Amino acid sequence: MIALLIRDLRLAVRAGGGFGLGLSFFLIVVVLVPFGVGPESGLLSTIAPGILWLGALLACLLSLDRILALDWEDGSLDLLATAPLPMEAIVSIKSLAHWITTGLPLVLAAPVLGLLLNLPDAGYGPLVLSLLIGTPALSVIGTFGAALTVGLKRGGLLLSLLVLPLYVPTLIFGAEMARRSIEGMDATPPLLMLAGITCGTIALLPFASAAVLRVNLR
Amino acid sequence: MGSIWEYANPKKFIATTDKVLPWVSLLALVALVGGLVWGFFFTPDDYKQGSTVKIIYLHVPSALMAINVWIMMLVASLIWIVRRHHVSALAAKAAAPIGATMTLIALITGAIWGQPMWGTWWEWDPRLTSFLILFLFYLGYMALWSAIENDDTAADLTSILCLVGSVFALLSRYAVNFWNQGLHQGASLSMDKEENVADVFYYPLLLSIAGFILLFIALVFLRTQTEIRARRMRALLARERMS
Numbered sequence: 432m433i434a435l436l437i438r439d440l441r442l443a444v445r446a447g448g449g450f451g452l453g454l455s456f457f458l459i460v461v462v463l464v465p466f467g468v469g470p471e472s473g474l475l476s477t478i479a480p481g482i483l484w485l486g487a488l489l490a491c492l493l494s495l496d497r498i499l500a501l502d503w504e505d506g507s508l509d510l511l512a513t514a515p516l517p518m519e520a521i522v523s524i525k526s527l528a529h530w531i532t533t534g535l536p537l538v539l540a541a542p543v544l545g546l547l548l549n550l551p552d553a554g555y556g557p558l559v560l561s562l563l564i565g566t567p568a569l570s571v572i573g574t575f576g577a578a579l580t581v582g583l584k585r586g587g588l589l590l591s592l593l594v595l596p597l598y599v600p601t602l603i604f605g606a607e608m609a610r611r612s613i614e615g616m617d618a619t620p621p622l623l624m625l626a627g628i629t630c631g632t633i634a635l636l637p638f639a640s641a642a643v644l645r646v647n648l649r
Numbered sequence: 650m651g652s653i654w655e656y657a658n659p660k661k662f663i664a665t666t667d668k669v670l671p672w673v674s675l676l677a678l679v680a681l682v683g684g685l686v687w688g689f690f691f692t693p694d695d696y697k698q699g700s701t702v703k704i705i706y707l708h709v710p711s712a713l714m715a716i717n718v719w720i721m722m723l724v725a726s727l728i729w730i731v732r733r734h735h736v737s738a739l740a741a742k743a744a745a746p747i748g749a750t751m752t753l754i755a756l757i758t759g760a761i762w763g764q765p766m767w768g769t770w771w772e773w774d775p776r777l778t779s780f781l782i783l784f785l786f787y788l789g790y791m792a793l794w795s796a797i798e799n800d801d802t803a804a805d806l807t808s809i810l811c812l813v814g815s816v817f818a819l820l821s822r823y824a825v826n827f828w829n830q831g832l833h834q835g836a837s838l839s840m841d842k843e844e845n846v847a848d849v850f851y852y853p854l855l856l857s858i859a860g861f862i863l864l865f866i867a868l869v870f871l872r873t874q875t876e877i878r879a880r881r882m883r884a885l886l887a888r889e890r891m892s
Contacts, residue, residue: 575813579793579806589789589796593810596785597817600824607828621827628820639813646805 432516432524439528442501453490453533454540460486461544472549479548480558480609486544487537487562488569488598494533495573496590498525499581499644508581512648518641526567526574526637534566557612561625565605568629571636572597578643601628657734659877666870673870677863684857692850704762706854710861712755715783718748718865722790723815726808736873738804739880741811742794743872747865749787756780775826782821786814800880 464482465475502508511521541562542555550558576594580586608621656662688706725741728734759777760770771777793810797803 579810580796582802583796586796589792592785592792593789596782596789596821597814599782600817600820603821603824603828624824624827636813639809643806643809646802646809649802 432520435511435516435521435524436528439525440531443497443528443532453494454536456493457486457490457537457540458544460489461547464548476549476551479545479550480554480613481606482548483541483545483550483558484562484565484602484606484609487534487541487566488602490537491533491566491569491573492591492594492598494529495577495594496580496587498529498574498577500577500586503581508644509648512645518644519637522574522578522637522640522644523571523633526570526633526640529574530567530570534562534570538562538566551613553615554609554613557618558609561605561608561622564622564625564629565601568601568625568632569598571629571632571640572601575636575640575643578640578647581644582647601625604628654732654734657732657736659736662736663874663877666874670867670870673863673867677860677867679860680856680863681860684853684855684860688850688853688857692853701762701765702850704758705850706857708755708758708762709854710858711751711758712780713858714861714865715748715752715755715780717862718744718751719783719786719815719818721869722748722811726811729804729808730812735804735880736877738808739876740869740873741808742804743876744865744869745787745791745794747868747872749784749791751861751865752780752784752787756784775822775828778825779818779822782825783818786818790814 461482464478468474468478499508502511512518514521538559541559542550545555545558573594576590576597579593580590583589604621604625608618608625611621612618656665685706689703692703694700694702722741722744725737725744729738729741756777759780763772764770790807790810793807794803797806
């Protein structure tokens with residue numbers, strides 16, 4: 432399992448893996464927003480947590496098809512399927528590798544980009560915390576979507592159509608938690624719900640993804 | 650009458666539905682026309698809402714069906730996963746566009762009603778928002794069906810998507826409720842319709858709900874038959890090409 436994780440990480444970091452791609456996309460989205468809504472700092476600081484969450488979500492979405500597609504194309508997924516490792520473990524490792532290469536950098540970059548959007552001081556901690564808790568769910572859900580569309584030639588758009596509705600609860604609770612703590616309200620309920628979603632998806636969704644992948648490899 | 654699983658045999662399914670279909674269609678027509686005509690022309694205007702209240706005869710049944718069609722698809726998907734009856738998978742496939750249409754009807758009639766009543770076509774009210782999300786789920790489900798060429802793979806993948814989607818749809822429903830309370834407290838634009846409706850409106854409403862249900866049954870039978878026949882035809886063509 433660890434060997435697989437290290438292999439995936441190595442592939443992602445080295446050439447062609449698109450390691451920095453999600454991060455650059457996140458940056459671009461955040462830079463483009465003030466052009467779209469105008470440079471008033473008051474407005475920007477109101478929408479900052481939502482924009483940061485949305486940017487992280489889109490950056491995550493962008494890199495989803497890389498989770499499985501490359502392994503599918505060169506046939507290493509078939510080899511992995513015949514390995515003694517259960518499919519559920521393979522899928523979980525893939526999600527974990529995706530999170531480390533995409534989710535974690537986004538979490539670390541979020542405060543810096545928050546500076547650009549004039550995020551209120553009270554927002555930094557909760558925003559980073561909510562992203563830290565929420566992005567694993569994005570990776571796990573995304574792996575399910577990637578497993579669904581892995582056999583398709585033009586799966587990219589379909590992948591977005593399938594995954595985005597599934598992202599709704601995570602986005603709502605994540606952004607809500609950051610917003611509430613900025614407004615000085617109690618942010619515990621959305622935090623707990625977000626943690627619940629993440630734990631639930633990590634525990635259950637790999638089974639669905641593995642079932643889907645088995646069907647696709649049939 | 651044997652067990653219900655006999656209808657998993659496509660031949661038996663087509664034979665039985667062929668017999669039932671005209672009757673269901675006729676009943677659907679009678680109930681729909683009856684309910685809508687009764688509702689539109691023979692009920693008084695509401696004292697507050699005027700004649701706009703009459704859109705309820707389209708809005709409530711379609712909204713009801715939008716959710717129930719998804720539940721039917723969920724059951725059909727489960728049957729496909731557990732017992733692998735092709736008719737069940739095809740019925741789920743046949744139901745999806747109907748469900749999407751029902752959701753769209755509910756959204757559009759709601760907007761038409763909301764414009765004069767709330768003064769806006771669209772409000773990010775929990776109910777409206779969750780219906781929009783439901784519509785997106787329908788779109789994704791149908792897109793996945795049409796994207797995969799192999800029938801069995803498509804049936805497997807879409808049924809799993811339906812199961813996972815159901816959980817997330819439910820989750821979104823509660824998340825949206827939560828989210829909106831955070832935005833505007835107590836702005837209860839949605840009202841509990843079942844309790845508000847007076848008897849005058851209630852009976853024609855029941856009739857048009859029955860009409861929508863029967864219409865759905867008739868359409869699902871018809872579309873499932875079409876799917877079965879289309880699949881047969883493809884098999885025949887493939888066989889001919891082989892020989």
